Amino acid sequence: MSLASKKPTLAFLGPRGTYSHQAAFDCFGGSVFYEEKQTIAEVFYSVTPEIPLGLVPHENSIYGAVVETCNLLRSSLAGRDIVIRGDVTLKVNHCLVVRSGVKLENIEHVLSHEQALGQCKAFIAKYLPHATLVPTDSTASAAQILVSPKHDGLDPLKCGAICSQVVTTIMDGLEVLSEGIQDEDTNFTRFYVLSWGKSTTIPPPVPDLSQPRALVRLSYPPEKHFKFAPKSQDLTPLLVALGLCITRIDRRPSTYSIPFHDVFFVEATGDELAEDAEEDISWTEKVRQGVERVKQAGGEVCVIGTW
Numbered sequence: 001m002s003l004a005s006k007k008p009t010l011a012f013l014g015p016r017g018t019y020s021h022q023a024a025f026d027c028f029g030g031s032v033f034y035e036e037k038q039t040i041a042e043v044f045y046s047v048t049p050e051i052p053l054g055l056v057p058h059e060n061s062i063y064g065a066v067v068e069t070c071n072l073l074r075s076s077l078a079g080r081d082i083v084i085r086g087d088v089t090l091k092v093n094h095c096l097v098v099r100s101g102v103k104l105e106n107i108e109h110v111l112s113h114e115q116a117l118g119q120c121k122a123f124i125a126k127y128l129p130h131a132t133l134v135p136t137d138s139t140a141s142a143a144q145i146l147v148s149p150k151h152d153g154l155d156p157l158k159c160g161a162i163c164s165q166v167v168t169t170i171m172d173g174l175e176v177l178s179e180g181i182q183d184e185d186t187n188f189t190r191f192y193v194l195s196w197g198k199s200t201t202i203p204p205p206v207p208d209l210s211q212p213r214a215l216v217r218l219s220y221p222p223e224k225h226f227k228f229a230p231k232s233q234d235l236t237p238l239l240v241a242l243g244l245c246i247t248r249i250d251r252r253p254s255t256y257s258i259p260f261h262d263v264f265f266v267e268a269t270g271d272e273l274a275e276d277a278e279e280d281i282s283w284t285e286k287v288r289q290g291v292e293r294v295k296q297a298g299g300e301v302c303v304i305g306t307w
Helices: 019-031 040-046 067-072 114-119 121-127 139-146 236-242 283-296
Strands: 009-013 033-037 053-060 082-091 095-099 109-112 132-135 159-163 174-179 188-196 213-219 245-253 262-269 300-306
Touching (some): 040 053, 114 132, 213 236
Parallel strands (some): 009 053, 082 300
């Protein structure tokens, strides 16, 4: 069996050339096979023994949490069969990509997803003030138009696409004309690395594991006699019982058929500077002990991942 055939497959939100693809490629390079999916849900549910790895966006520094990902993590599969094994942060770095040889003065149309077009307004206004903006389904599909025959009357030799640099590695005949053209330089997206079970090997280069983290799903058991959940679902006792350093909390409606009954996603991190009696306890054991305390406090809890 060749080394290449031993590489695992990783599912990501496609098409190829998206920022999800860029994040996956930056993390794993040539150590995995890449399989594109049309939705985040397809990525999540494709994580199986056949496709043991997946990458899903979790939060953006400007737009906040990715609701679809949070909703998927409510599934009973999360924490049981599909677990989080790491996180990857990507700086969204928009590039102006063209057919090889096309100059800035040749561009009459700028193609990209509408969000990317909006995020590069200043560059377009300064360098391409007379260009027509053409929204596309994704940044990658904008690049695809450049390597296709005329699309809807658009001449690829008179077009530029705003997209990720990774498209130039998978589409022949493209080059980056200008890099880092976004108006804001603080646009980052964080992704979760998913695996089928805890024993799946994460190929090198692995995600940065220098700071231990965990994602825990918390809720109170539903009161069957309540038509509606109580207006106040005080999370404080459960958080105190968990006893970990909490860096993020997201709330979504639970999967129970009780209006306003919520589930909370609590991300915690290990305190590397702690000097207590338990400093020699592993991070996984600290999380396990916290989970047991939550159960004793009357909460429902599931560890979706430790890394």
